[in-house]
Amino acid sequence: MKRQVSFVYPMKGPGRPQILLIGNGLEYKSGQRSWEQLVRDLTLPEKREMSGVESLPFPLRYELLSTPSTSPTPMGHEDILQEEKRLAQAMKAMVHRSNPLLEKLPGLRMDHIFTTNYSYCLEQAFFPHRNFGCSRTRSQFRFDLRDRESKAIQTREVQYRLHTGYFFPAGPDTPQGTGLWHIHGESSVPQGIILGHDRYGRLLARIVQCCQNTAQRTSRTNVGKLPFLSWPSLFLFGDVYILGFGFDSCEFDLWWLLRRKQRERNGDGKVYFYDKPPFNTQKKMHHFLLQANGAEVRTAGATDWTDYDTFYAAAIQDIRQTVEQRRT
Structure with a gap:
């Protein structure tokens, strides 16, 4: 049974969606496979x-x-x-357990968390007493925003989950609730895993279509708010904080979306990319490319000698403070 949720935010200004994008870096302490x-x-x-x-x-x-x-x-x-x-x-060999870094995420009060990881480590941090390896548990917290577009849609979104995620209900740390999105697929649905060049290309085609649909909807509204129906549309208009995800050049679906966000005239969301020194020539060029596409590179005060745990703790604190500032 899918949850009936709605994500309505201003396209500009205070109240825009606050989004954390995480990668495999935050699952290192869970013993995740590289x-x-x-x-x-x-x-x-x-x-x-x-x-x-x-x-x-x-x-x-x-x-x-x-x-x-x-x-x-x-x-x-x-x-x-x-x-x-x-x-x-x-x-089947993926690890599905939380860790002290992931357990800090509910306290960030993010509206949404996107992950490129296939495991359910993120869900275990938000639902420590639930087993997301069980299909019944996943069904209990799954939402599908396509229902807002067409009540006739009855089939489950499987291979490319642009409208489907899991909803963590409102609580002391998350007053509005948090959407959890596996933007490159999840381990329980192998046919939806984005891994090879072919599937990256097919996913990008769907992302482009989502953005075109969003552009049509923004052109028809004059109230400044929009019901967001997919994770690409949230990415376009929200503030995005990137942590533990290298944003490698091969992630061409997200590079395309980053550039598309930079050209979005109806929104004013920012992108913050967190990285730890030292930075060699290749890393610096990577940062230049991110900056050319509208991202701000942050170190959260880390130096060449800062260890893994200290950097991530500082980055999470910096994200918390920035989210509070951007909400007002």
Whole structure:
């Protein structure tokens, strides 16, 4: 059973959505498997000794290492089915437990938290006594905003969840409640995992469509508020705080959305990217690229010698303070 929730915010000024975007960095203390470990799990036996693949962008590396050398063109149904089975098996090895850093997130009073992670570590931080490995639990807290667009939609959004997430109800730390979104898929739905180049491309096509729909809706309103129906539309208009996510150049769906946000004339949301020194030449160029696309790079006072825990604690505190300022 889907929850009936509504996310209505001003497009500009105080009250705009406050959004935290997190990546694998916050699951390190949960003992989560790294992206490299996940790729190794999905690498076919005949390609395990292949050298030079580290230089490839992650989505293309996955396509190379997970595709049989003798794969036909076009690929047969059985080839695709076997790839999906290997991915489903790899998802079973994901860790789903919270950690002290994740447990700080409910206290940030964010309106939404986006994660590129496939695990339910985030949910376990918000729902410590619930098992999100259980489909009944997921159904209890799942929402689907497409219902606002069409009451005729009965099928569940599976492969590309742009309108679907989990809702953490209002409480002392979250007076408005918090939407939890797996923007690149979740482990219980392997066919929706965004990992290879093909699925990144398909996701981007849907993001573009969401943004076009949002543009049409903003052109028809004159009240300054909008019911937000997807995570890309929230990204366009909200203040976005990025922590524990490297924003690698291969994440071309999010780079496109970042640029689209920079050109959004109807909103004034900001993007803050948190990173810890030291910064080599490659890191500095990455920061220049983020800044050229409208993001502000922050270190939260960290130095070359600041350790992992201290940096994340300082970044979370800086986000808390900035959220309070941006709400007024």
